[in-house]
Amino acid sequence: MIEVSDLEVRYGTHVAASVPALTVRPGECVAIVGESGSGKSSTLMALLGLAEASGNVTICGVDVLRAGPRELRRLRGSKAALVMQSPQAALPPTTRLGAFMRRALKLHGVRASMEEAMRAVLLDPALLRRYPHEISGGQAQRFAIALAIALGAEVILADEPTSALDVTVQAEVIAVLQRLRAERDLAVLMVSHDLALVSTIADRIVVMKDGQVVGTLTHPYTRQELEAVFGAQG
């Protein structure tokens, strides 16, 4: 589903992230963890062709780094959906949720029930009549997942999807992601700095530091594995 090899993300001459190999299969959840500036979000952007990068990235059969604009637009949203860090800020403030979802479906030529997608993430379809500022952060994040579901996305890329939410809402969003992953065989690649949180959902955890992959943990990880990667701070 996601195949990455020899990926280098650059901002000018500066290499922001270097990922030698990464694979996420259908139904699998892989998390990239690391401190701020470790290159994890840059990696995510490069996977959608939104950052200058070299190497090989294949998502749902699309060679991202060599694809044309039309092919990339088809990939984004309809095959691979991004769930962003600030859920409400990622929604256009002057557009009702329903209108936003309807336009996205129309753009990708997808015929799907918006209400069904909302129910799949445990949201009341009546929320489709609301504006982004009229819903909570957790609802906005679940709406982003509902949009991905409605569009039929096979891959979800999540950039710190719970960092702006409180603990109980974090658990709700993670539970929704877990259930949908199992039900729909979704491939989930999640970026986070919260190791404790991702350890509850990820099958594998890739640790990045200073733009480099410094280790991979297989869940359930052990104290020894953590210490091997993080050293004394683990």
Added chain:
Amino acid sequence: MRRLGAFLLALIVLASLAAPWLAPYPEDAVDPLSSLLPPSPEHWFGTDQAGRDIFSRVLYGGQTSLLIAIAVLGSSALVGVALGMTAGYAGGWLRDVIMRVTDIFLAFPALLLSVALAVVLDPTVTTVIVAIAATWWPWYARLSMSVAASVSTRPYVDAARCLGVPAPLIVVRHVLPNSLTPVLVQLSLDAGGVILTAAALSYLGLGAQDPIAEWGLMVEQGQSLISTNWWVVTFPGLAIVLTAFAFNVLGEGLRNALDPRRTVIK
């Protein structure tokens, strides 16, 4: 507030359009024997130097002044916002080219450029519209560019890109609606300024000419009489103030209506 603004503006527009039926005298009916009469039951707003009824001329003058204001603001905003949005969203060389052309227009004093254009063209209302619009659009282009550049970095624009929305649609659906507030405010503030600039051109003999009734021209013609015959300049002046106020209130209301974050959830 939006309703008040729309109501006031509708009232002014309707009164101007209905001038042929509402005005007690023709706009150009000269009566030297009735020169400079103060307001009275026969002449509600008094008469000017040529003995023309000012109330009738204010009603007829609305047609010309509103036409100039709406045509100038509409065309300037259309051109300025389209160029500004494109420059602000695209960035890079396209922004540089558009903004340098805009800067060239901004480098000339607006009135001087309008006068230069009006001198080349015939002195008509159309000339006034073209001359003012040619100097007005760069302000909207610059304003729109700076707002669009800021809005383009917001997460919902990034999210739209990640959703595969093509750039023109991102500009129209996401950048434009979220950039309109300052443009609307500027438009509402500019209405009075456009009418007065048109008056200045008419005063210089480059725009609407006597006996055509036009508020700005009426103010210009009556300014020397303000200490002795206050009504000559006061009533067309009030019409300009009222129209500018109506545009302001309408702009404020539209800003609130276009931004749902300003509405209270009931």
